[in-house]
Amino acid sequence: MGYPFSSVRSGYSFLILFSCLLFTSPVDSSALRPKSDNNCSALNHFHDYKSKCAYLKSIDPCASQGFIDYLSFLYCNFDGFPLLGQSLLFLWLLVLFYVLGHTASEYFCSSLESLSKLLTLSPTVAGVTLLSLGNGAPDLFASLVSFMGESKGTYDVGLNTVVGGSSFVTCVVVGIISVSLHRRRVRVERSAFIRDVCFFCAAVGSLALILVYGKINLWGALGFCSLYAVYVVFVYLSWRFGGESCEFDVESVHKRGSSLGEPILEQRDDLDEDVVVVVDDGRCYWKLVVWVITLPLYLPRRLTIPVVSEERWSKPIAVASVxxxxxxxxxxxxxxxxxxxxxxxxxxxxxxxxxxxxxxxxGATTKKSHPPKKWLLPWLVGGFVMSMTWSYISAQELVALLTSLGYIFGVSPSILGLTVLAWGNSIGDLITNVTMALHDGDEGAQVAVSGCYAGPIFNTLFALGVSLVGCAWEIYPSSIVIKTDPRVLESLGFLVIGLVWSFLVLFSNRMRLGAVMGIGLLVIYLASLSIRIVQTVGDSH
Known part of the structure; x- marks a missing residue:
């Protein structure tokens, strides 16, 4: 989600720390249980770290998607120092958000942009396919892990992440853009807005039907996912024959994104160059410190993800990566x-x-001065596959950690997906789209608003759809049984209310963005979130 050609997303993930601290409300941790006889619900019956550690050693790992057993890590190593162990888990949560966002923006999206140019895709097709895939990469991988991980009980995490992210972008981001631009009276393109809202409502309605029915087979999952192909075709035909302006110019988005600023922990991909430290400039010392701290996070990815861009080319690193x-x-x-x-x-x-x-x-076919010009497709495919691999690894650890935090603090993992994970994946949309709307004129505002609807459509139909297809394929010809929290339907209802509000206010205001629309969207989002949290806290009593 967002425009990831800017790496703003990764730095701002540190804001998620405050979300973790604000919304760790006590609830019944059995709201989300892995489908296993050996689950962690019994941890509630133990009151000290030693007994919890002994119990965990007697069962299989509860949140087993990740490489680390976070519950055993905490309860078996920090007896007497619980605050230290919990602080380390929160710090690792921030690191995982950073790695996921940075991998998506610096590697995954770079491969997609190069593939788009190599395949000579039209801007519109590239925008609603490759660009949307790059935008929704964190949500896509989080959804895949939630549905296809070893602990199938994390369905609720994936569902709530998609719904929470869609609500945040279409209500909070669009709301802030509308309030910020109310003096400029910017007009939104009517046909594009109607198309996006109608398709989004259809996507939300289809998802609601799946949740109400409670199960879906492979063919139903394929049908749900194929709705995104219908959307792509419709967008292309609208641009090709309807005279609609192109909203997804990949090149222009890349230029806008590169001017939005650097993330907090930006990594330069020039390890082959010497690090020069200027003694009289304190900022260079700070950059060196940040470089050393983030090197363990950066180096493994740089040495395993092929990169063939002109700016980041290094033959020794390229050979090492392949x-x-x-x-x-x-x-x-x-x-x-x-x-x-x-x-x-x-x-x-x-x-x-x-x-x-x-x-x-x-080593035999490349030169030190510049990246290869021939046989470029294998390099790009390799970069795409490996960046996708690292994104999946990061999302896998992130979901496992959130599930573990749910057990540790008695917080429903579905709430963590609705808030922490959704906000972490969507904060880049807020920064990038608002900045684009404010500083790139009417065209920038149109691109930003269009992206606020195209991204959630992708995440709902494609990201969630691919997860359903993969999960249904594993158990074919049986159907997936989705025992989800009924309150997800309430969140979907508020999401539709936000779409209807935007539709009615824009048409009554001749498609001009205004404060009334923005404030209304913010109120709808806060009402939805507040009701969900109050209900969750009430369950604990």
Missing amino acids: TSAPVLLSFLWNWKRNPTSFEAGVVYITGCSVGIVLGVVA
């Missing part, structure tokens, strides 16, 4: 398998062999 990528994939394939088994050995040998061959070929 060599290391298959090794990383073989490790992930063997994860949680017996590392001494014959099959694991074959996978490791294959990964290392493929990596060596690719490294030799890359």
